[in-house]
Amino acid sequence: MLSGVSEVLSSVVEDVSEAVNRNISGSQLLHELLSAPWLRALLKIYECLMQFQRLSPSPLLPCASGLLFEALLSSHDSVAQSDYLPVLSPLPDELPEDEEAMRIVCLVKNNQPLGATIRRDEVTGDIYIARVIHGGLADRSGLLHPGDLIVEVNGNSVVGLEPEKVIQILNSSIGTILFKVIPRSTQVTSSQKPVYMRAMVDYCPLQDSSIPCPDAGMAFIRGDLLEVVDQSDALWWQARKLPCGASFAGLIPSASMLRSKHKEQWCIKTRLNVVIFSQKHESTFFPSAGFRRSFRLWRRTSYRRRRQSCTSCSPSSSALSSPYEEVALYQRLPQENHRLIILIGASGVGVNELRKRLIKLNPSTFQGPVPHTTRPIKEGEQAGREYHFVTKELFEYMFCSIFRFVEYGESKSHLYGTSIDAIDEVVKRGRMCIIDVEPPGIHLLRLRNLKPYVIFIKAPSPETLRQTRRNARIITSYAVNRAFTEEDFLELEDTSQLIEAKYKQYFDNVVVNDDLQDACMQLCSIIQQAQNEPQWIPTDMNINTESRSK
Template sequence: MDSSAEHWDPALTRLLASLKEVQSGGEDVAFLSELLQSKQLHALVQVHNKIVAKGKDDKFYPILSNAMQVTLEVFELLHEVVTVSKEYGELLSLLQKPHFQAILCTHDAVAQKDYYPHLPDIPPELDDEEETVKIVQLVKSDEPLGATIKTDEETGKIVIARVMHGGAADRSGLIHAGDEVIEVNGISVENKTPADVLSILQSSEGTITFKLVPSFGKGGSRESKVRVRALFNYNSSEDPYIPCKEAGLDFKKGDVLHIVSQDDAYWWQARREGDRVMRAGLIPSRALQEGRIIHERQTDPQTLEGKPALCSSSNSNSDCGPKTPCSPTPTATALLPCKSTPKVKKVIYDITENDDFDREIIPTYEEVARLYPRPGMVRPIVLVGAPGVGRNELRRRLIATDPEKYVTPIPFTSRPPKASEQNGKDYMFVSREKMEQDIGYGKFIEHGEYKGNLYGTSEESVESIINSGRVCVLSPHWQALKMLRTPRLRPYIVFIRPPPLERLVETRTAANARSSFDKESSRAFTENEFSEMVRSSNRINFLYGYMFDDEIVNEDLAGALSQLLKVVWRVQSEPLWVPASWVQ
């Protein structure tokens, strides 16, 4: 900080001192620090303080509000002077300069507070039966105009169906949903269809002029601040029932979307978070997408085995009101230039899979907010995946990189200890009665029975690691996610996926990998086990994919571990999107 900082505004100085106390923050803190030390910001604060101070001091109020009138009177008096001197000539010349007179006029306008916009007077004799019409001109460019039109079912007239937030029509502030279209470029739209109007627009060049009857029943809607994570893929060009393909917003599973409008029950307006394009696009609403997925599952049972639901059927869309399931809406147009195989492995922590419950969860969007890393807040790392995919080996290798930092909870068991085992180191040995009681109280995030003995991981053991400031690393059965993914634990869940079947066989054979499906002997994976690994992975992703924060394809352990280390570093150092309830 240079010597000029001694004269800085005290508030800026205190803010900068507080910022330096932040232990971590990455680029955000560095940016704020540089901003607070900039001379430009300091100069702006000084100007602001002087303006505020002057506004509170009576002596800065204008003495006159008619300085120009006084000047004219002085000018007339000067003309009456008989003796002409040098000073007389200079004063006369100064009073006649246009820049000086403009300054005086501006002074009077400010003194009289005559700087607000003036609206024209309402005509005294306005026929109440006359229809108010507004003329709107927009310049045609490569950017869509950002509005859709439809035929009103009751009147048969062409009206504005919606205005896209941030688009050209929205920025003009002159076109609103519900406005009736009378003419486009001087051509009447009476008895025309939305497609006819679109044809007129496509053939237009330069300025496009709309004659509209304004809708007084609806005002402009305020932009929402809701952010959601998309839990499915969407391609508007493949959706036959979107009101306007050109207005659609494509996104992928995991993208964070800024929902700017939920006024329409079936089609929301959204932007991808971070996009520089301010014009919003259309996406299916939560209700519409849920209806599509339900319809897909009822008509195609394969979706229940992990096949993703398609965005190919629609309940309806609001431009024409609800229809029968999957019925298209022909009237909305854009204003554009606008088998399952038997299980092979007996898993220790395997619990009864509640497929009927899990498949009823229909993930579409999840409201999210940013969670900023801070001292004392450590998020557990949870690795989930199909049996045999290598998540336990990845957990062991991650812990081996820094055993003081990365820790896994000690499991509980009801079996007696072996001669070589220590209580509290290998297992937490408790009675079966005690463990059954704690399971009943919901104290275990996962539990199961193997060879007549209970095993499990307690929530308290996970919290103990988190409170110690270390990173808890877990590789639970996938159904434990329902107990783990809570605002108290705030886990970061990484899905460990196998590569495609051919590549899976190739890599595991080359690495001489031993099957984890057989606890009694050491042998290679069988062909059925490889197929089961892929099938199970797809099924896990279908049922629980909406909970995953990241995904790593375990093609080889070294590469997967490298990716995992990068993920863990990001979780500890960067602000990340989490369910909104976790930060409230």
């Protein structure tokens, strides 16, 4: 029989090798192989083997009577016919109510943290799992849960130990960590959906004495996009920074926790007699910014005073009210109005020049709002084209009673201002409205119908500033048109850094204006993306988010 099987297999090898080497089509090759006589023989061999596999072991002793190996074959038959599966005693009908089930959990430690924090019951001295970090080793195993009582770690009892001692045992463990735990009686399954938020303040866990585990904390700065995956704890949330660079989350203070921390810091600075302006003082200085074309002089000479107000307000009222801002992805539909484009930057960095170049480059697409003024109309001007010419009474009514101005100011005894209505008028005509305003004006423009996209025009390095502004002119309180001085360069760089530090949480993009032409082309590309690609915006501006939540 063995020789017959060998002959069949030899025929298979010969026929397949010959068929492959011949220049025939695939279908013809398949037909020849399926028609080969050895195929039927192989199928019969397969059927015999399967039939033999299904047979139960038969005793060999009756066939071996009188043989010398009778004892050996008798042992074989005994082993073959025995069942060696474990026999478990039945569970008792009634278990004691105070009986606690013990669970043994084995985790393989790698380079990343365990992903769980512990706490100690001050009364009993027991050590419990306080929280399991989302995406960490413990979370992925699904074997450790908040509230589980830890009895042993690698055979060492942890009952009565301080949490720091338990952490030392865990840190010194290499390879496998063996936990003996008593599971929490009722496991809480979390079905929270991720919530996306933008950080409006800075946070460093290493400087926070109240965080349960500094190593598990996650630092962030204003403007960072956070994916909050767990808000079950009232004080400490779990989140990841986007774009996601880590598989596991980190601890961050909840909104209420972080708000109280900033309020406490604000009160401490007040008690130390640090000059902190209230929101009333801040609003007195900031909105008085004016339109660049007619009162850039006023805007520049008053900026030093307003800058002092800016630095002294710490933290801002918005940070105290909401350290996080919930955001959602927004995709502008073709039939929707274009988003408002806001350019922000220090005076002298080239914001106004970039805005004018964009409008000149494509006037059918880009347009600026028509400002209001109380000065008389000049020869050659047309109402609604250069300015909206209004009376002083109407101007003051628009400012004081209905708050329609984004910014305003006075030049040569005449009032000038940029109104929200003028911006909305451009947007409704299907144009892309581009404006440059003082940073505090951003708050007034964060409206659902405008959905502003804020671009910060950043000052280049001091060396580049000196090189590119060598022949540029500047408007000051002493001269209408003069060259930049070294003091101007230092003030421009300082102001640019100050604006970025205080308002970067509102910036959607940053452009460094080291070359006017390159910066203009970069702006065009960024604006196209802002209008046509998904962008993160506050949820209260996103109509699609509201309709889905309903």
